[in-house]
Amino acid sequence: MTADDVAAQLAVRDLTFAYRRRGAEELFGGLTHTFTPGAVTAVTGPSGRGKSTLLYVLGLMLRPVRGEVHVAGRRADTLSDARRSAVRSERIGFVFQDAVLDPTRTVLEGVLEPTLYAGRPTPEGRGRALALLDRLGVEARADHRPGEISGGQAQRVAVARALVNDPAIVLADEPTGNLDHDNATIVLDALREAASTGRTVVVATHDPFVLARADEVLAL
Ligand code: ADP
Numbered sequence: 001m002t003a004d005d006v007a008a009q010l011a012v013r014d015l016t017f018a019y020r021r022r023g024a025e026e027l028f029g030g031l032t033h034t035f036t037p038g039a040v041t042a043v044t045g046p047s048g049r050g051k052s053t054l055l056y057v058l059g060l061m062l063r064p065v066r067g068e069v070h071v072a073g074r075r076a077d078t079l080s081d082a083r084r085s086a087v088r089s090e091r092i093g094f095v096f097q098d099a100v101l102d103p104t105r106t107v108l109e110g111v112l113e114p115t116l117y118a119g120r121p122t123p124e125g126r127g128r129a130l131a132l133l134d135r136l137g138v139e140a141r142a143d144h145r146p147g148e149i150s151g152g153q154a155q156r157v158a159v160a161r162a163l164v165n166d167p168a169i170v171l172a173d174e175p176t177g178n179l180d181h182d183n184a185t186i187v188l189d190a191l192r193e194a195a196s197t198g199r200t201v202v203v204a205t206h207d208p209f210v211l212a213r214a215d216e217v218l219a220l
């Protein structure tokens with residue numbers, strides 16, 4: 001197995017999460033699952049079942065109350081906040097459901113921001129950001145502010161931002177939620193393309209269009 005294959009490994013064991021330690025509803029019920037590198041896995045289930053929460057736990061933003069999260073073959077949920085942030089910025093691209101872009105930056109600056117956290121503000125990063133914006137059909141918006149673009153465009157910019165560091169793992173929360181059919185196709189093709197080169201792509205969704213095109217489905 002190559003180093004890149006290891007980087008894309010993502011698995012959970014006996015996973016349970018609750019927003020409060022006592023008295024809160026428990027989510028996932030001891031979920032054990034290994035996500036397949038090279039595949040788009042759709043996480044589905046009724047509203048409120050915990051799709052978004054699972055992505056936050058996989059993205060090391062929330063810690064489970066029980067169970068384990070393994071990233072790149074190593075247990076990650078027990079790491080310190082700083083180490084989890086480092087793992088996240090090195091290995092994970094995250095598309096938030098309500099693509100909140102910094103209103104003070106241009107679209108291009110917003111897409112480049114993860115390259116700064118990763119310590120890699122290079123000309124290549126800029127080229128890559130522009131290529132991704134082009135791939136997602138929003139390159140003409142590179143110099144605009146978030147207030148000047150539509151919700152659907154913001155969602156495509158958020159996908160470019162998640163891919164800019166070339167992460168081995170991509171987590172996307174309802175990435176086609178605000179999109180018409182053509183733009184949903186663009187976003188899904190970009191995510192499928194990311195998976196086709198060995199990345200692990202996990203998409204929380206209840207969109208039948210996405211479910212029909214996912215390689216695997218994990219129902220919560
Ligand atoms: P889904 O994405 O499947 O709709 P969520 O992961 O958003 O589900 O939510 C799962 C459950 O956790 C829901 O009952 C929701 O109300 C609850 N929940 C979500 N976020 C919070 C929070 N920050 N604090 C407390 N409860 C939350």
Ligand code: MG
Binds near residue numbers: 051052173204
């Ligand atoms: Mg959700």
